[in-house]
Amino acid sequence: MDGRESYEFTWVGKREAIAEAGRPTTKTLRPDLDESVDFDKSENIFITGDNLEVLKILQESYLGKIDMIYIDPPYNTGKDFVYSDKFQKTDEELKEDMDLLDEEGRQVVGLTKNEKSSARYHSDWLNMMYPRLRLARNLLKDSGVIFISIDDNEQANLKAICDEIFGEENFVEELIWKRRTTPPNDRSIGKNHEYILIYSKNQEKLSLGLLPRDSESLSRYKNPDNDPNGPWVAADLSANGKGGRLSLSTVFPIHSPIDNKDYYPPEGKSWLYNKEKIDNFIQEGRISFRSTGAPFLKRYLSEVRNGVTMPTILLDSGNSQVSAKELDSLMERKSLLEFPKPTKLLKQLLQVANVDKSISVLDFFGGSGTTADAVMQLNAEDGGNRKYILCTLDEEVADKSAAKEAGYETIDQISRERIRRAAAKIQEEHPELVGKQDFGFKAYKLDSSNFKDVSAQPDQFVQADLFDSVSNIKEGRNGLDLLFQVMLTWGMELSLAIDYEKIVGAEVYDVDQGSLMACFEDEISEEVIRHIAQAQPLRAVFRDSSFANSADKINVSEIFKELSPHTKVKVV
Structure with a gap:
């Protein structure tokens, strides 16, 4: 074997991306009282600025303190922008190399278009993501978890760098989210899904939660016989034989007083329990008989898990059409921002992230502010006390866009207004929560020391x-x-x-x-x-x-x- 060969994932600029994660920042955060809501009392945080610098600033104060991270980074479609991190260059070289000045000489804040025709198309995206994920991992608790939305453009590369940063052993799952109700019909195979990668800080200490049961599943539980154990559903009393062999101790007749007949388990199956336990259950009323005479097991609501497992394929978690309408309705203006995520999806991730309803949540690609909206909605629904930290760039909105026409100059302005409106809507719908739930946020802006x-x-x-x-x-x-x-x-x-x-x-x-x-x-x-x-x-x-x-x-x-x-x- 050639000793020089080894398995590794590398790209142009990786060494500098690793070094950048370790370089200290000279920046700080300045409070912005005018943009804040209830600054003195709120425990929620909204930060405007380059998230790489912000993540560095947060290292001391939030090291190992974050329960959940959710990010929806640029997908690198060739049409969107990525943060431009050009290492070891002067400001002048950076602006010249990355075309960071507009026609009037104004600096374009922190973003550059990453065309698919670029020789460093994937490398530039990886160089953006790598140091941010390294720093983000530091902020997670040992029991913490990170969710990352992505599509096919960089899904494989994201999986590879997450395996390196978080460890393959801490890979939890990859969710498939149905983002479109129907596939596009202008091609042979229409893609209507995206992915959500899930990694833990330490798999052994991770404790995921469950999704709440819906009203339909709960309505199945009844108590027609006033059983003191509460509502129940009729469940099958038989089980498949393991390995094709049945235990003789669990194959026996059960006598039914309804029709005075003996009942055996179906062919190839056995009863769930041995005869002694079955007899005890009959005496306790935990096993009953149908009008036809057949025995069944009462499965009590009090015995089932307080929730259901999240599936890996999310068909009912909202979609892009729902999220667009949600944002448009809240902001009373159409198409202010593209591709927001639905709050239903975020609420489900919040519920699964941790059984604790007082977790801290970080989103350093804050975008339209969906994460903050979802946190407030879920707190209102289940009495939780979750707190969020959001970070987004003050990226200028496009000229002649709906956002520009509505009077917004930058993305962070839209994000903060969305959070304010979402908070007002929840308080209007739940007046009993006014003064009890945190609907504010402390606003900060990245600045020089x-x-x-x-x-x-x-x-x-x-x-x-x-x-x-x-x-x-x-x-x-x-x-x-x-x-x-x-x-x-x-x-x-x-x-x-x-x-x-x-x-x-x-x-x-x-x-x-x-x-x-x-x-x-x-x-x-x-x-x-x-x-x-x-x-x-x-x-x-x-x-x-x-x-x-x-x-x-x-x-x-x-x-x-x-x-x-x-x-x-x-x-x-």
Whole structure:
């Protein structure tokens, strides 16, 4: 055997795609209060920006914390766009190579058309997906699961990179979703399906849920004889003989009091139980007899699983026509976005992903916002408390499109409006949930670091740093900007509750009831410092320019040593 040969899946650019997944980001997330809904209380997150950078930013705060990921990435049909990740190039080279400037010199945000005629048609798509999936895997809990929608253009390649990233042993299943009610009739074989690949983080720790039983299946259970065990259905009492051999202990007559006859199992079969158990069941009323005299087993509703298994072929999970009408009706405008997924499909995936109704869900190809809509709908239906994190690009809508005519400039604007409208619709239909269910979201936008020198970000808590820091904050960045970058750097979740308090005119932030307290005013009085120290937070942070001189900084250190010696203090 030639020792140089081995089985591997590779393509042009793979080495750089792997390296890109490990490169740190210099970006941060800035809160967007104007676009948010119930920012102070909501635990849902909506992020606008390149999802590769966003996934890197979320690594510290959400490492191993996500229960379910669903993504509907570009399918690489030759007509759609893929994110352009050109490694080791300057901004000028990137714009020139990828035609990222329009005719008026404006930059086209993060996308480039990937024609099938390109020599790197598949490679460019793989280079886009590989680092994102590597980073996404890190965010999943050990019990977590990822669902990925795809079609035939890249299904095989997606399966190959997922086998590499998640491990072949963690492949769960491939679902076939019927996306069209009828196949297209302009060809010999009309494709009317897509795929959904499912992978776990750790197959041994995965615990999938069931789909709820429909009302029709539940209506079969009756209780005409007032059985104390509750509603039941008549079930077959016989079973096939294993291996073609029947056990003599389960082939015997059952005497029926209805017609005073003995009944045997059908030829080639046996009873489900031995004679002793059958006799006990008859005494208990678990075995009854039909009007003809034949025995049957009562299968009680209380004994069946609380749900049904999801099939691998999804024929009744909504389709593209349903999803288009769903979005059009909600937005009161036709064709704002192409190819949205139906909420019914997403709700089924949410139900199967985990038996817990309080799971965290990530969708970093957020598109039209179907995932958020489905989360809110399902919570309203079953009393769940699921939370979502959505990320999408601020990709400009096409000129002369329905979206442009409706006044939308970018895709993320449509996504947020869809979520707002979906929330309003659910609250209108379920007024009892108003004030009880989370219908809001915290909006964030990807941006450059708040610090001029990105190497000097706040990544350590040491009292000595109080004197070593030099003001490094960019102009135009406010206290909330700084607060959230500090939170992300220190691995705190974006959804944590934040209380605001005015202390002698200074705004003080309290994150998660004392996990972190901060004040970024231009001037901070000793009264404010003492107020924060007396609260004894785990961590406290201030901006360097708040203190006129080193004597003021020494005073801060002495106050915390006196009132809260265990608080970790940082100046940025």
